[in-house]
Amino acid sequence: MSEPRPYDLITMGRIGVDLYPLQTGVPLSRVETFGKFLGGSAANVAVAAARLGRRAALISRTGADPFGDYLHQALRDFGVDDRWVTPVADYPTPLTFCELFPPDDFPLYFYRRPKAPDLEIRTAELDLDAVRATRILWVTGTGLCEEPSRAATLAALAARAKRGTTVFDLDWRPMFWGGEGGASGAGGATGPAARAAAHPHYAAALAHTTVAVGNADECEVATGEREPHAAAWALLDAGVELAVVKRGPEGVLAVHRDGTTVEVPPTAIDVLNGLGAGDAFGGALCHGLLAGWELERTLRYASAAGALVASRLACSAAMPAPGEVEALLAGAAEGERSP
Template sequence: MALDLLTVGRISVDLFSEQINTSFSQPQTFQKSIGGSPTNVAVAAARFGHKSAIVTKVGVDPLGEFVLNKLQSFGVDTSFVKVAESGLTPVVLASQDPPEDPKIIFHRQPSAPDTQLITSDIDDPTLKSAKNFWVSACALSQGTTAESIFHWLEIRGRAKETIIDLDYRPSFWKSREDARAAAQRALSHCTIAIGNIAECDVALGITDPNRAADDLLNRGISLAIVKMGGDGVLLATKDKVHVVKPLPIKLVCGLGAGDAFGGALIHGLLSGWDLEKFGAFANAAGAYLASELMCADAMPTLEILNKFIEEMGSNR
């Protein structure tokens, strides 16, 4: 049976500070979970009842076992999660200092396991039959993973839907120029592109949302999504442009909201919804997660999110 979603990229054990507006230099306690943007997207889609899997690698250590156990508990297919020959499972520390701009420390020793993917880690039939293939741009930065992803994108042949998240973490790249070149190379193989204004600037050299969307569409992207922070989310196709306004929430942690958006987008695409409907649904998923402390553990089910949407509507 074909996968509804196949994501590829980084994975980690995430430690979330329980104290809001407290820096790493102060005493803190942490909650332990898993993360990495493509990991969270796979979890989010699974929570909506879809058959999702991630292609990645963990280290030969107890944290790798923890990651596998958590993925399975969330309903994510772990068939393509391999154990790397070297390197420890990455650890990420997150501090809500402040909540709208959390501080992150990546502990990724040289040759992190998820940078060691090789082309045989996915078989061609699985790759081609997946209804949605999701690539994190950060995965294009290091190791054998980068060229493996480009190989997979070429094999997939811009099949619907092939999605790139323009996810950008400066510490992963030697330069912004390298990040831009990799992103533009990947865009030529994708049908959907998602990024915030800063990520569009890195990938395209454009900060105006409408111009960024136009540029993506001119590159052959069929759906361009630009997250505009407090101004909402812009969704554009060749025929339509739609802006979804942000929902009024009490922000707890800005991390993972985009990943919840991604999982909800997948649900909307698989459900055959129109632009306005899946845009509003995905926007609500992002808002819901931003009101929670955790990422993967807090991804909503369909029942939870529909209740949240109903409550948001009644509060307006």
Template sequence: MSVPDLLTLGESMVSLRSTGPLAVGGSLTMHLAGAESNVAVGVARLGHRAVWVGRVGTDEFGEYVLRQLRAEGVGVDGVTRDPDRPTGLMVLERRTADLTRAQYLRAGSAGSALSVDHLRAPLAAGARLLHLTGITPALSDTARAATGWAAETAANAGIPVCLDVNYRARLWSRDTARAVLTPLAGHASIVVASADELDLLGEPGADESAVVADLFRRGVHTVLVKLGADGARAHTPDGVRHAGALTVTAVDTVGAGDAFTAGYLSGWFDGLDLPGRLRRAATLGAFVVSSPGDWEGLPRRAELSLLDGHETGSVIR
């Protein structure tokens, strides 16, 4: 069997979403959550072969995670079931129309016990690209060591590494994140970050141009800076290119960054030029923010052109 296009690792959880304030008994619905698995689903829906490696409990939540990923065509053969630790949970509370609060119930979870030994076989099998985020090394000392080992091993084997900073303030401080992510970025070919995350890859308070120049010196080829509704900037040794966001009605922005990354990597797998990769990244981001859920609104390949020249409230007949 050919190697997968995408290999990614991290923690996938069950997300319990409320439609109103939890303190007054807002109802909850169950969803799959996890930055890395969001990206895996995004590229799988576009016809690429994606594999996710992680750990879940032997509980029903773990079964739900695996069932959802299998249904989306994501390979999970390398996933480990832990009989002693639970699958991680996240509660998303829709407090107002414009504000969602996240609460994590993942301390001591199966996913946090990820270690190097869990990654040896999947990485030895190879991949066209390894995708990592800054969430996984924040989970535990063993997960931190595993992430660093995977990045270094892949880079030494000639497998390009994509690192999405994905800073989570509830998991670690900016200083701790900087100390871990700055050396980790030295193994990456592609770095993805929002504008307020970039200095986690360099000196505190460093401006964008300084951080990008330093990343280039360390071997990074492309730096993607996510700008939300303003689109994104792509830095390459050939210069800087700005890509605007597609205009849609946003109903849920959770997962937008992961969708952007999935679209960019899909374009990379398909051999698109930089404008084409950025266009696909913006397209996937637009689909996700205009649909409820982290990943549920991600398009399939036949749907990629649906938003081309659309108008708000359009009906395709």
């Protein structure tokens, strides 16, 4: 009997229900109607890759409740294997609300107390053979914020031992580490105590990582550097082969250990909800790495996928199909050629 085909991608980390307002420019206190969607960064990245034709699975946990049932069905509907998404009796499935103030203000409100089930991932329950075999393993910074998820994440990385491609999504959420607020934005402060708490765990994860992906805040937590080029080289010094620094309206920078440096401008789009763009970028980045594309092509494709999701309300349900990404890229190229 032949061995089962390895997954293209296994992601590990956050899952929950997104309850997003169906009105824009309205504070949460005045919103009357919401849409319900699968959410959580690790789940969204798996969905994004599955939409692009990749065989994807998720390692996570939900509450033993109707919202957990909904998430299992949503994963299956999106073509993501949910065999390693297991229930936790003690904690409810997390909810996340947001406010929509396009083009660049999307406050998030996480309901993950007393503890999120996805932080109850345990080392003993991991299928380490599958973790070793998958073509890409994707883990997140949030998975490091509490035990037993922290130990399980580091155990998966150690077992992987840099086989294939191992991606660390720096995924910095200060409130999960005792800090206040969300990502600080360029030039802001994310809170020294929260950064100090996270840094050694980020450093431990980077030692087992081949690709690191993050924005300025996330790079600062991981390396102490915010300036994109300095941050990229600091990530390389920490052990990765490829550093990808997301720069928001300034595009994306990637630096490979061999010295290859690529900078890609943002893909122009009318933004409705920017919250899922990074996860779409991540799934498309994995797609390009799996395809063996040149770095610039991979980044342009990932940027276009992120832009498409930013133009839509949902995160998971908004992940684009290959034809949509290619059409946007073709339109952008035509615009560049026009006088």
